[in-house]
Structure formats: C-alpha cells, structure tokens
Amino acid sequence: MNRSELMDLIVTTLHDLLASDPARADVSIEDGTRLYGPEGLLDSLRLVSLVLDLEQEINDRLDTAITIADSRAMSQQRSPFRTVGSLADYIVGLLAREQSAA
Amino acid sequence: MGCLTWLFDRFASEPTRSFMLWRDQAFSYAWLLSHIAEWNSRLDAADVTPGTVVAIEGDYSPEVVALMLALIERATILVPLTSSVEVHKEEFKQIAEVQVVIAIDAEERGSISRRATEVTNELTRSLISKGDPGLVLFSSGSTGKSKAALHNFMGLLEKFKTRRHSMVTLTFLLLDHIGGINTLLYVLSNTGCVVTVQDRDPDHVCAAIERHRVEVLPTSPTFLNLLLISEAYKRHDLSSLKRVTYGTEPMPEHTLQRIHEIMPGVELLQTYGLSEIGIMRSKSRSSDSLWVKVGGEDFETRIKDGTLWLKARSAMLGYLNAPSPFDADGWFNTGDAVEVDGEYIRILGRQSEMINVGGQKVYPAEVESVLLQLPNVRDVAVVGEPNPITGQVVVARFNLFEPEDVGAFRKRMRAFCRDHLASFKIPAKIVIVEDEQYSQRFKKMRRQPAMAAGGTTNES
Numbered sequence: 001m002n003r004s005e006l007m008d009l010i011v012t013t014l015h016d017l018l019a020s021d022p023a024r025a026d027v028s029i030e031d032g033t034r035l036y037g038p039e040g041l042l043d044s045l046r047l048v049s050l051v052l053d054l055e056q057e058i059n060d061r062l063d064t065a066i067t068i069a070d071s072r073a074m075s076q077q078r079s080p081f082r083t084v085g086s087l088a089d090y091i092v093g094l095l096a097r098e099q100s101a102a
Numbered sequence: 103m104g105c106l107t108w109l110f111d112r113f114a115s116e117p118t119r120s121f122m123l124w125r126d127q128a129f130s131y132a133w134l135l136s137h138i139a140e141w142n143s144r145l146d147a148a149d150v151t152p153g154t155v156v157a158i159e160g161d162y163s164p165e166v167v168a169l170m171l172a173l174i175e176r177a178t179i180l181v182p183l184t185s186s187v188e189v190h191k192e193e194f195k196q197i198a199e200v201q202v203v204i205a206i207d208a209e210e211r212g213s214i215s216r217r218a219t220e221v222t223n224e225l226t227r228s229l230i231s232k233g234d235p236g237l238v239l240f241s242s243g244s245t246g247k248s249k250a251a252l253h254n255f256m257g258l259l260e261k262f263k264t265r266r267h268s269m270v271t272l273t274f275l276l277l278d279h280i281g282g283i284n285t286l287l288y289v290l291s292n293t294g295c296v297v298t299v300q301d302r303d304p305d306h307v308c309a310a311i312e313r314h315r316v317e318v319l320p321t322s323p324t325f326l327n328l329l330l331i332s333e334a335y336k337r338h339d340l341s342s343l344k345r346v347t348y349g350t351e352p353m354p355e356h357t358l359q360r361i362h363e364i365m366p367g368v369e370l371l372q373t374y375g376l377s378e379i380g381i382m383r384s385k386s387r388s389s390d391s392l393w394v395k396v397g398g399e400d401f402e403t404r405i406k407d408g409t410l411w412l413k414a415r416s417a418m419l420g421y422l423n424a425p426s427p428f429d430a431d432g433w434f435n436t437g438d439a440v441e442v443d444g445e446y447i448r449i450l451g452r453q454s455e456m457i458n459v460g461g462q463k464v465y466p467a468e469v470e471s472v473l474l475q476l477p478n479v480r481d482v483a484v485v486g487e488p489n490p491i492t493g494q495v496v497v498a499r500f501n502l503f504e505p506e507d508v509g510a511f512r513k514r515m516r517a518f519c520r521d522h523l524a525s526f527k528i529p530a531k532i533v534i535v536e537d538e539q540y541s542q543r544f545k546k547m548r549r550q551p552a553m554a555a556g557g558t559t560n561e562s
Contacts, residue, residue: 016513020520044460045525048491049516052531057509074490 001062001095006088007031013053014084017046031085047081054091066094104175105235105256108263109291110135116293122164123297123314129164131293137168138175141212145176148202148214152177153230155199155221155238159183159191160206162273162298167286169204169212170277174255179226179236182278186542187240190248197250197423198238199223225252225420238422239280239377250422251377257416258380261400262287268294269317269344272310274302274325279543281350281373284381285320302544304334315342320373323353325544326361331480335364349373349381351545352451353392354471362390374449378427379434380416393446409453410436439465455548457486457494459526464496466548469529472522476515478503483539483548487531498529499539508534 001009011029018024024041027033034040036047051069059065068091073080080090113121117132150156156178160166173180181198183191195203201219206212221227229236235255240248271289273296275282289296297314299306304325310316326348329335346361346368353372362370370389374396375381383398397403400415411433420426428434439450451465458464466484473482481501486494502511512532519528541547 017516019513020517043525044492045528045530048489048495049528049530051491052495053512056531060508069490071490 001058003088003092006091007084009057010050010054010084010088013050013057014041017042017050017053029084031083031088033084035083035087036079036081051081058091058095062095064095064098066091066098068094105177105259106171106175109171109259110138110175112291112293119293120295121290121293122167123295124162124164125298125300126313133164134168134171137165138172141169141172142176144212144214145172150176150178150202150214152233153179153221154201155179155181155219155226156202156204157181157183157195157198157200158204158206158277161185162277162282162296163206163210165206165210165212166277167290169206171290174235174259177233177235179229179238179252180255181238182276182283184276184278186276187278190240194240194248194250197240197248199226199422223422225422229254229419237283239278239283241377247423249424251418252420252422253380253416253418258283259287260416261383261398262291266292268292270295270297270315270342271318271320272297272299272307272314272316274299274307274319274321275350275543280375280377280381281320284375304329304332305337308334308338308340311340311343312338317342317344318347319343319345320347320349322350322544323348323357324351324540324546327354327357327474327481328540328544330357330360330364340365343368345369345371347371347373349375350543352449352465352467354467354474355392356471356475358392359390376412376434376436378418379412379414379436382412382414387446393443393448395445396447403447404433405440405442405447406435408439408441410438410440410447410449412436455485457484457496459486459494459496460492462524462526464527469496469498469523469527470546472519473498473500473515473529475522476518478506478511481539483546484529485548489530492526495530496527497531497533499533499535501536501539502534506534508532 014029035042042050055068080086113131113135117130119131120128121131121134122129156173158166158169161184181200183194199219199221201217203215204212237253237255239251271285271294273282273285277283286296297310297316299310343365349372372384372386372394373381374384382396382401384394384396387393402413404411413433417434437453439453439456440447441450451467455466456463469484470482473479479500480503483499485497487497489495516528539547
C-alpha cells in the first residue's frame with residue numbers, strides 16, 4: 001500500500017466517521033488537514049476510532065499486524081496525529097518496518 | 103433430632119404431592135422421605151459420621167436431593183460437584199479436603215468411596231466442632247482461580263422456616279450454585295414441585311414449561327436473550343407462567359422490555375445473591391423496571407463510593423483458599439456498582455468490568471443492551487482494551503446471524519449508537535466472533551481478551 005492509497009483510505013475512513021456530524025460532513029480533506037488539536041477535525045474519541053478503524057482495515061487487507069497508536073507513537077517529538085499527511089507518513093513508516101522485518 | 107425435623111414434618115403432611123418431575127416422571131414427598139431413610143442406613147453402614155466432608159457428584163435428580171437432605175441432617179460438610187465443573191473436580195476436592203465421595207450415576211445408583219484426607223482448614227474445623235452442617239460452593243472463577251466459600255448450612259436454612267407460596271418451579275441452575283440451592287430449599291420448604299430439564303436450550307425449557315404447567319422460571323438474562331433470539335416462546339404455550347426471576351448478571355434494559363412485551367401477565371422479578379452471602383429477598387419496582395429493593399430481615403445494605411456493601415446473618419464463614427473478604431464489622435464489598443433512588447437500587451455492573459474511557463465510566467451491560475437491538479446481531483459482549491490515547495477503549499465482540507462485511511457493519515453500528523449512547527460509550531473497535539459468549543451457567547463471559555476469542559473479521 002503506497003502513500004497515495006493510504007491517503008485515500010484515510011480520507012474515506014474520515015468521511016465515514018464524520019458522516020453523522022452535519023457541521024463537518026462535507027469538509028474537504030487534504031494532506032495538511034488538522035486531525036486533532038486546535039482547528040482539528042476530530043475529538044479524542046473520534047481520533048481513537050479513526051486509528052483503530054485504519055489498523056483493522058490495513059491489517060485485514062495486507063495481512064499485517066501493525067499497531068498505530070502505541071507508546072512509540074505517543075512519544076514521537078512531533079505527533080503523528082497532527083495532520084492527515086503526518087498520519088499517512090507515520091503509517092508508511094510502520095509498514096516499511098514491518099516489511100523489512102518479515 | 104436433627105436440624106431438618108421441621109422440614110421432614112412438612113414433607114410428611116403432604117405424602118402424595120410431587121416434589122420433583124424428573125425425566126417426565128413424578129416423585130412424591132413420601133418417596134423422598136423413604137429414600138432419605140434409605141440413605142441414612144447406607145451412610146451409617148459406611149460410617150459417614152457428622153463432620154465428614156462429603157462431595158456429591160451428580161446432576162439434579164430425586165436421588166441427589168434425598169442424599170443431600172440426609173447429609174445435611176447428619177451435619178456433614180457438603181461439597182456439591184456437577185458435570186459442569188468436570189475439569190475442576192479433582193482441584194475442588196483438594197481445596198475442600200473431601201473425605202468421602204458419593205457419586206450418583208445416570209441410573210440413579212449411588213457409590214460411596216473414601217479418600218485419605220485429614221481436615222486441616224481452620225474454618226472447616228471450627229464448623230465441625232460446632233456440630234453444624236456445612237456447604238462449600240465454588241465461585242465460577244471468571245476472575246481467575248475459583249474461590250471456595252464455606253457456609254454454615256443452618257444459616258442458609260433459617261429463612262425457609264417461614265412458609266410462603268408453593269408453586270411449580272423449573273430448575274435452571276444446578277445444585278453447585280447458590281441460586282440452585284436456594285430454589286430447591288424454597289420449593290421443598292413450601293412442599294412445592296421442582297421440574298428438571300435435561301437440556302437447557304430455550305426450546306426444551308419451553309416444552310417443559312408447557313407440558314408441566316410450570317409457574318415459576320428462575321433464570322438469567324442471557325437465557326432470556328436466547329429465548330428472544332430463538333423465538334421458542336412462539337412455539338410453546340407458556341400461559342402457565344406466573345413469575346420469571348432473573349439474576350446472576352445485569353439485565354440489559356431492552357431484553358427486559360421485550361420479555362415484558364411477549365409475556366405481559368408474567369411478574370418479572372430481579373433476584374440478587376452471591377455465593378458468599380446467599381440470596382436476598384428482593385422486590386422489583388415493576389415488571390419492566392431494573393430498579394430493585396433488596397434486603398429482607400436477614401440483610402443490611404449500604405452504598406459506599408457507588409458500590410453495594412452487604413452484611414448478612416447467613417453469610418459464609420469465609421473462603422477456604424483465600425483471605426476473608428469481610429471488613430472488621432462484617433461488611434462484604436459485592437463489587438457491584440449501583441445507582442440509588444430512595445429504597446431502590448439499580449445494578450450497573452461489576453466494578454471490575456467497568457471500562458474507563460478518558461476518565462469516563464462505561465458499564466458493559468448498558469452498551470450491550472443497545473447493541474442487541476441492532477439488526478443481524480445475535481449476541482454481543484463488551485469489554486475494555488488498553489489504549490495509549492484514552493487509557494481504555496470500548497471493544498464489542500459480536501455474534502451475527504448472517505455474515506456481514508465488517509466495515510459496513512461498523513458503519514451502521516456507529517450510526518445506530520449515535521442516537522442511543524454517549525459518544526464515549528460507542529465501541530471504538532469491533533470484532534466478529536463465531537464462538538458462543540456465555541458460560542454453562544448461561545452467564546455472559548466478558549473476560550477473555552478480544553484476540554483470544556477465536557475472533558475472525560469477516561472482511562474479504
């Protein structure tokens with residue numbers, strides 16, 4: 001799964017999560033869209049849901065066993081959960097590590 | 103005379119009445135008295151003296167009941183073991199320091215064997231020196247190792263001396279469970295009749311209710327869920343039922359409402375009991391209400407930090423294999439989180455099963471109650487899972503009727519929950535499993551972690 005496929009997956013998952021939120025249902029999602037924090041799209045619960053949904057979807061599709069939110073993710077100098085793009089970058093890194101380990 | 107004279111007098115006054123329907127055959131109180139006498143001679147011959155620790159191996163049957171009563175009268179320490187604990191039998195015998203094993207086989211033949219065991223446990227020894235009969239019950243062990251609760255049988259018997267209504271009652275729980283013992287003693291002390299079933303699936307149970315005109319069904323919320331799912335109530339005439347009691351686990355609100363809809367004339371009563379404390383008298387506010395008043399003459403209750411504490415005259419003496427759970431004044435922490443409204447309480451769930459999502463409390467029962475209303479959901483167990491962002495997240499393990507794409511299912515599950523649950527209670531993660539999620543006692547099992555549940559996601 002390359003970065004642009006991952007971006008598509010994140011955008012689709014985000015739209016599903018936001019579908020019930022009239023204020024945000026039609027928001028345009030780009031690389032620099034903030035996920036969490038000031039002007040972020042998500043509250044903490046939706047952020048957790050996004051991460052778990054992505055984990056489940058990716059692991060099912062690629063038969064991998066990545067964990068997106070763990071202590072390593074939380075201790076990064078710059079949080080992977082800032083923007084859509086930073087999350088995609090972080091997952092690309094996780095998948096690359098998983099492949100080289102296999 | 104022994105401690106059951108009052109009970110045997112009641113039996114003698116109703117010799118022709120049936121005390122039990124077993125394999126569709128009726129057994130009378132006269133039969134029971136004569137078999138108790140027979141057991142007495144056999145126990146004499148085998149030198150089973152007062153204070154002996156005796157395990158009874160056998161499921162619910164007329165002979166097992168006769169034997170139990172003979173052993174109580176003889177002031178022995180009873181350890182009932184049924185086939186539902188088959189794998190633990192040897193371990194349980196060691197914990198209880200069983201000296202004599204009496205097995206009743208499927209043909210109702212009894213065999214007595216001895217074990218070379220000395221009673222060393224201080225609690226058991228002090229009960230024996232008092233000359234009172236005892237009862238050892240094992241907790242279901244959902245939290246890990248089973249704990250053995252030792253009761254003085256005299257305390258358990260006391261409340262049954264007051265006469266109450268006798269009704270035809272179906273037994274659901276077995277005799278190694280405080281609820282099963284309670285039902286049996288209630289029925290016998292009022293010279294009523296117990297109806298036993300070989301198979302506890304909803305259709306067999308409903309067929310027995312119809313055939314024997316059963317009036318009381320003591321059961322669990324999980325069984326009532328299975329009854330709704332199977333629609334067995336549509337295939338059998340349940341009009342004889344007057345009362346359904348439920349306990350052992352929190353009742354999902356919507357299950358209670360549905361049961362009330364399909365049997366509007368039946369009184370639905372919540373019971374409350376623990377192997378450590380016994381069964382309390384209880385009164386539901388109404389048939390469709392989860393609010394319940396518990397207590398009775400022999401119990402005191404208090405709420406501390408949202409948790410129910412009890413003090414009972416008939417409480418166990420202690421655990422045989424764990425430290426005493428009572429505080430200095432004899433109060434017992436039930437571990438059940440409750441809400442209070444005047445005299446009534448509402449049980450939210452086990453404190454230990456509470457899920458903490460970013461500091462907010464979630465009780466599995468409430469979430470399960472909502473999720474069970476989703477189309478295509480057969481059963482669901484809600485558990486917590488560690489998460490670095492919110493501490494824990496809510497995970498729901500589903501059994502579905504028909505296979506469904508996990509992504510599509512998740513989407514409609516969330517859409518449905520948004521109208522029915524606070525956002526922090528909505529499952530963040532779902533797993534679809536194949537295995538049943540209730541125990542042999544028809545109690546929901548939440549303990550196994552989601553990963554170990556044989557979980558499969560249906561995604562292609």
